Amino acid sequence: MAMPAAEIERLILAAFPDARVEIKDLAGDGDHYSATVVSSAFRGKSRVQQHQMVYGALKGQMGGALHALALQTAAAPE
Template identity: 75%
Template sequence: MAMKAADIERMIREALPDAKVEIRDLAGDGDHYAATVISPAFKGLPKVKQHQMVYAALRGNMGGALHALALTTAAE
């Protein structure tokens, strides 16, 4: 079952309430998304840790309900 962009955004915002989040459906199939997440919480953290924080926010849905996520993160 595919995930809705609004659900992805909601989960990320719950974990990172101060984040600016943009979700784009890349293929129109609800399985392939791109996300840009900008948050002060990322300040001083390497990209790997930033990405881990976003994946943790998705609560295990990566690889299941959410097939692919092209992720861009930055500190604000």
């Protein structure tokens, strides 16, 4: 079962209300997405920590309803 891009965005924004989120469906199948997430919550965090935070926001959907997510994160400027 595929996960709509809007649901991915909703979950990320629920965890990071100030985030700028851009989701792209890479294969047109609802299973392979890229996401760019920019949030002040990422300040002082390593890239790995930032990605872990986003995966946590997806509440266990990775590998299930969401098959693949190419993730780019950055801290929002102050």
